[in-house]
Amino acid sequence: MKPRLADVMTRIVAVVPPDLMVREVAARMRDQHVGCFPVCDRGGVVGMITDRDLALRVYAEGRDPDATPVRDVMSREVIHCEAGDRLENALDIMARWKVRRLPVLSHDGQLVGLVTLGKAAGADWAGSGTLIRRILEAEPAGAVSRKRR
Amino acid sequence: MSRFPESVRPGATVAEAAVRMRAFDVGFLPVVRGTEVVGVVTDRDIVVRGMADGRDPQRTPVGDIMTTALVCCEEDTALDAVARSMVVMEVRRVLVLAQGGGPAGTIGLSDLARTGHEGVAALILGVLSRCVPGLPPELPQRL
Numbered sequence: 363m364k365p366r367l368a369d370v371m372t373r374i375v376a377v378v379p380p381d382l383m384v385r386e387v388a389a390r391m392r393d394q395h396v397g398c399f400p401v402c403d404r405g406g407v408v409g410m411i412t413d414r415d416l417a418l419r420v421y422a423e424g425r426d427p428d429a430t431p432v433r434d435v436m437s438r439e440v441i442h443c444e445a446g447d448r449l450e451n452a453l454d455i456m457a458r459w460k461v462r463r464l465p466v467l468s469h470d471g472q473l474v475g476l477v478t479l480g481k482a483a484g485a486d487w488a489g490s491g492t493l494i495r496r497i498l499e500a501e502p503a504g505a506v507s508r509k510r511r
Numbered sequence: 512m513s514r515f516p517e518s519v520r521p522g523a524t525v526a527e528a529a530v531r532m533r534a535f536d537v538g539f540l541p542v543v544r545g546t547e548v549v550g551v552v553t554d555r556d557i558v559v560r561g562m563a564d565g566r567d568p569q570r571t572p573v574g575d576i577m578t579t580a581l582v583c584c585e586e587d588t589a590l591d592a593v594a595r596s597m598v599v600m601e602v603r604r605v606l607v608l609a610q611g612g613g614p615a616g617t618i619g620l621s622d623l624a625r626t627g628h629e630g631v632a633a634l635i636l637g638v639l640s641r642c643v644p645g646l647p648p649e650l651p652q653r654l
Contacts, residue, residue, distance in 0.1 A: 388563040391563070413554060413558040417555075421526050421561070422533040480637065480639060481642055484636070484637030484638075
């Protein structure tokens with residue numbers, strides 16, 4: 363049986379508020395062993411922040427991590443899927459936008475989970491191989507994660 | 512593999528490494544002393560060992576936050592062995608060393624996907640995210 367979105371979605375997702383300073387976001391990424399947080403304000407997702415965003419938009423641009431709130435460096439365009447979507451649709455969105463982590467939102471914009479490429483690959487690696495190729499092919503050489511602008 | 516000439520010296524600052532990563536659109540730089548690779552530094556290392564620990568990026572040398580346990584291969588290493596190194600060492604990318612110890616490039620999941628080995632790339636991703644117990648003794652595609 364083909365896996366469903368609900369089978370591969372992580373339901374307990376750590377999030378950060380938009381006014382948190384990026385030094386603290388970095389510490390949480392280290393302590394929680396994650397590379398990405400949805401940025402949430404009153405339950406609604408207002409952005410996404412990755413470890414790569416922190417390295418490139420804070421240090422490479424000379425910002426002070428103790429004085430830069432995450433809202434200043436997050437990606438504001440939240441590429442997402444909806445809870446009722448099929449897994450194929452979610453993977454197709456990831457492939458089209460070249461993202462490896464996709465928040466799953468309810469109809470009213472509340473965060474209900476997160477799909478990662480790794481989980482999707484693990485659930486159906488043979489069937490999703492083509493989509494995974496589309497996502498990975500677009501990566502710059504040596505990149506950890508594709509930067510979004 | 513992806514060939515790249517970019518590297519960073521161990522004495523360069525963390526801020527300089529971040530600028531290089533942005534300029535070259537990479538997330539990974541070999542750290543080279545003279546002609547020898549002595550470590551690697553990723554964008555995530557900068558975040559979890561530099562920023563999270565409160566170090567000053569203008570004063571901290573890359574050598575202080577780099578990873579010195581290298582996962583590497585040579586240009587003629589069999590892809591099957593490269594795939595198994597990724598799984599055992601839990602990395603998505605392996606450094607390719609030239610003869611003499613200098614960096615020749617990297618081979619990562621995206622290189623596997625680009626060259627017709629997307630099934631293997633997906634399988635490795637599944638293992639790394641703890642969804643698949645391990646690689647089978649025979650990989651599903653000829654490497």
